Amino acid sequence: MKGMSIRIKITVWFSLALIAVVFFTYITVISVGNSILQKSVRDNLITAVENNVDEIVFYKDVTESKPDPADDFIEFGNGYLKIDDDYLDQVNGIYTALYTDEALMLYGENPISKESVNLKFTDSQIQKIKVSGTLYYIFDRRLSQDGTQGLWLRGIVSEKQGSVQMSTISKISLIIMPLLVLLAIIGGYAIAGRALKPIREISDTAAKIEKGGDLKQRIDIGKGNDELHRLADSFNQMFKRLENAFESERQFTFDASHELRTPVSVIAAECEFTLEQERNADEYREALKVIERQGKKMTNLINDMLDVTRLETRADSFARENVDLSELVASTCKDTALIKQKGITLKYSAESGIHVRGNALLLSRLLTNLISNAYRYGVENGNIFVSLKITEGEALISVEDDGIGIEKDEQDKIFSRFYQTDSSRSNEGTGLGLAMVYEIVQFHKGTIRVESESGKGSRFTVHLPAQQ
Amino acid sequence: MRILIAEDEKDLNRIITRKLTSDGYSVDSCFDGGDAIDILSYTDYDAIILDIMMPGADGFTVLRRLRESGKNTPVLFLTARDGVADRVKGLDSGANDYLVKPFSFEELSARLRAMTRRSYGFSDNVLRVDDLTLNSASHVVKRGEKVIDLSAKEYALLEYLMMNRGVVLSRDKIENHIWNFDYEGGTNVVDVYISYLRKKIDGGFDKKLIRTVRGHGYVLGDSDR
Numbered sequence: 001m002k003g004m005s006i007r008i009k010i011t012v013w014f015s016l017a018l019i020a021v022v023f024f025t026y027i028t029v030i031s032v033g034n035s036i037l038q039k040s041v042r043d044n045l046i047t048a049v050e051n052n053v054d055e056i057v058f059y060k061d062v063t064e065s066k067p068d069p070a071d072d073f074i075e076f077g078n079g080y081l082k083i084d085d086d087y088l089d090q091v092n093g094i095y096t097a098l099y100t101d102e103a104l105m106l107y108g109e110n111p112i113s114k115e116s117v118n119l120k121f122t123d124s125q126i127q128k129i130k131v132s133g134t135l136y137y138i139f140d141r142r143l144s145q146d147g148t149q150g151l152w153l154r155g156i157v158s159e160k161q162g163s164v165q166m167s168t169i170s171k172i173s174l175i176i177m178p179l180l181v182l183l184a185i186i187g188g189y190a191i192a193g194r195a196l197k198p199i200r201e202i203s204d205t206a207a208k209i210e211k212g213g214d215l216k217q218r219i220d221i222g223k224g225n226d227e228l229h230r231l232a233d234s235f236n237q238m239f240k241r242l243e244n245a246f247e248s249e250r251q252f253t254f255d256a257s258h259e260l261r262t263p264v265s266v267i268a269a270e271c272e273f274t275l276e277q278e279r280n281a282d283e284y285r286e287a288l289k290v291i292e293r294q295g296k297k298m299t300n301l302i303n304d305m306l307d308v309t310r311l312e313t314r315a316d317s318f319a320r321e322n323v324d325l326s327e328l329v330a331s332t333c334k335d336t337a338l339i340k341q342k343g344i345t346l347k348y349s350a351e352s353g354i355h356v357r358g359n360a361l362l363l364s365r366l367l368t369n370l371i372s373n374a375y376r377y378g379v380e381n382g383n384i385f386v387s388l389k390i391t392e393g394e395a396l397i398s399v400e401d402d403g404i405g406i407e408k409d410e411q412d413k414i415f416s417r418f419y420q421t422d423s424s425r426s427n428e429g430t431g432l433g434l435a436m437v438y439e440i441v442q443f444h445k446g447t448i449r450v451e452s453e454s455g456k457g458s459r460f461t462v463h464l465p466a467q468q
Numbered sequence: 469m470r471i472l473i474a475e476d477e478k479d480l481n482r483i484i485t486r487k488l489t490s491d492g493y494s495v496d497s498c499f500d501g502g503d504a505i506d507i508l509s510y511t512d513y514d515a516i517i518l519d520i521m522m523p524g525a526d527g528f529t530v531l532r533r534l535r536e537s538g539k540n541t542p543v544l545f546l547t548a549r550d551g552v553a554d555r556v557k558g559l560d561s562g563a564n565d566y567l568v569k570p571f572s573f574e575e576l577s578a579r580l581r582a583m584t585r586r587s588y589g590f591s592d593n594v595l596r597v598d599d600l601t602l603n604s605a606s607h608v609v610k611r612g613e614k615v616i617d618l619s620a621k622e623y624a625l626l627e628y629l630m631m632n633r634g635v636v637l638s639r640d641k642i643e644n645h646i647w648n649f650d651y652e653g654g655t656n657v658v659d660v661y662i663s664y665l666r667k668k669i670d671g672g673f674d675k676k677l678i679r680t681v682r683g684h685g686y687v688l689g690d691s692d693r
Contacts, residue, residue: 261548265570266480272573273487290479 007196011189018184022177029173034166041161042126045139048094049155055087056098058147074098074106079147083107093161099152110156112136121152135159197221198228202235215243245313252309255418259301259431263294270294297430304432307365308417311439318359318443322467325354325363325395329388332367336375344378346371348386354395355467358444366440369433370399370460376429377458378403395466402457411450437462469584469624470645472511473497474504474530475519475546484517487573488580492607492620492627494648501525505533513541514584514645517576520547520558528561535562542583546571581605588631595630597689600669600677602630616668621646625661626669629678629688638685662686 004012060079067073070085081098089096089109097108103117110116115131116138123142128135139155198221205219218239219232267290274287310317333348356363367386374384378401385400406414413419415438418431437460441448444464452458471488475481476499485497496511498504502524508516516534520527531543542564547554550568558566564586565579581593581604595602599612607623609616618626624646629637639658647657662678670676679687 258548258550261550261569262477262480265548266477266483268570269480269483269487269573273483273490276490290483294479 006199007189007192010192011185014188015181015185018181022181026170026173026177030166030170033169034163037163037166038159041157041159042137042139044092045094045126045137045155045157048088048091049096049139049141049153052087052096052153052155053141053143055084056143056145056148056151056153057082057084058145060147072107076106076151077147081106081148081151094155094157096153096155099154101150101152106151110154111158112156116154116156121154198232202228202232206235209239215239215246248309248313252305256302256305259305259418260298263298263301266294267291301430301432304430304436308432308436308439311362311436311443315439315443318362320357320359323356323358323360323363325356325397325464325466326350326352326388328360328364329367329386329397332364332371333386336368336371339375341375342378343381344375344384345382346384346386348388350386350388351390354388354390356395356444356464357467358464362440362443366437366462367397367399369437370462373429373433373460374399374401374403374458377401377405382457390466393466393468395464397462397464398459400457400459405454405456405458406450406452407454411452414450415448469514469628470494470496470512470648471515471517471580472504472507472513473517474499474501474522474527475517476500476522477519484576488577490620491577492624493580494624494646494651496648499523501527501530504530508534508539508541509537512539512644514587515580516541516543517546517580518543518563520545520549520554528557531562540587542587544576544579544583546576578605585631590631595627595633597630597633598675598677600630602627611669611673618665618668621661622665622668626665626688629686633689634687636681636684636687642685658686 058076058079058081062073062080062082067082068085072083072085072087074081074083083098087096087108095109095111097110097113098106099121100106101121103121105113112129112131116129116136119127119129119138121140121142123140125140127138127140129138130136135158137157137159141153141155143149143151143153198219201221202219205217209215209217218236221229221232223229270287270290274283279287329348329350333346333350337346337348371384371386378384382402385398387396387398387400389396415434417435419435420429420431438448441462441464446462446464448463449461450458451461469492471493473481473484473488473495475484475497478499481497481499485495488495496507496513498507499522501522504516504518504522505525508530518527518530522530525533527545527547531545534541534543543562544565544567545558545563546567546569547558548569549555549558555566555568564583567576567579585591585593585595585604593603593605595604600610602609602623604627609618609623609626625642628642628645642658646661651657662680666676666678670678677688681687
């Protein structure tokens, strides 16, 4: 059975079972039927003989008998035996013959009279005799009416009388049963095929995905609610998840290779140019500085990309705990305020005792990204203002600057990965800072809004559900 | 040969400028698409290297504005976008060539040479005027069998004259193509370099290839007029 398809296995199995059932049914029917038939043959024999008993009457005088022209008369003893015309010599293969004690046949028919002549008469008993391979049943009846003493009625019937009917049954069975079995096998094979079709669809689709790597493929087996449809649904869900995972992986690879091209080309070009000929120490130092700068850029880029991807695809790997947001905002602002960049002043105000459920590392990353963004796009001697307060059960963080601002049509794009406004290109940024902020806000089931006017500054407001 | 580089990554811009300058090109550079459009509106270049993603205006816009102004200056896109669709879009928008970062200088130089000689109607790297030959790949210049040693500027000047052989070039035009904006020399710089070149090319040869066309400028080879 190994190596066969399930369809063939099912078909072979039930075909064999069906054939066995049919075979045993046939045997049973034949054997039971046979014995029933034999019994009915014997019963018929007795009935036929008993019926004929009454048809034989003894008369001393013929005239007494109100004879019918069809009746027969036989001279017997000192009178006559009237054989009524209802007497049946032969009916349904049952022969009846009238005998004397001396086994002299007076009337009727016996197909095996010669062979059975030596068979003793036994009243109301069935005897068997085999004549040239055929079994005969013989039933004798002693006549006991007046004047008929010493006479016997002998009924003879061949067991073949039943066999004829039996063979008809078996003939019909032998033709019809195999036909039915064949029909059942064909039907079963077809139904097994249909029932297994969804499985074939599933395996075909899986094979297609395996071969072509096209995760957009879905199993389509129509509508339904049986086990197979549920299986197909589960598979489709799995394919979808896989597709998404692969898609984000692919996107990551694409972004990574794309974003890393520029720093790599700077390094390659710098090396190629510098190595062309002997340079002086200053030139070498300058080249190395460029390489170092680009190397740092690549490091930042890779770290940011990994962080964003991890947030996107495996957010559950970040633990959630009770975070003292007031403490976090205050300490982050205190630290960053120490970094004097472009003469920008950072001020903050944080209401105390505000807690959220989340990840402290991510929340501090969120704040740092927003603040460094404000520094990056701030103007010389500008201001940054960070505030934390609680309103209607929501913690509200806002980071405000009076920097270059963001154009209206760009405001909804700034949270996309690698989107950089024209004015921010060729800056230190990796293009991932705000994308990460967005993901962190999502992780904390919060919202983020940006209000900005080009040339006047921007305000980012983050709403997070607060812990009571 | 004068080239404009518009690339917003400052380090990359700087290194390409240095490399091409050392190759004898006169190079101007800018970091912004808007600046590139401005510069191109009043200066002619022999080739332009354009980044696609730039602040101010992207490479496509710069290229479109250039073509709209009727200039056929060869343009090479230098970009991190490596998809087939990006390349097709770049070339279809009128760029002459497309180079994906990271690149090697060798390839960039070769593509620049190919682009410029095509724009002057040559298909060979070796320029010939009479028995004077200039190989733009190896930078070897020969008069007959004699190898002539030239400085970077002299080479650039000769290459420009040979590309325009038979055409009379004004001092202004020559200066604009060989010297970039950084040069603040006197107006006679062209005459000075022409005289250097004459000594090396024509000195000791009966046939003088560089001729002065009074009131117009200079011409290499037989003039049409």
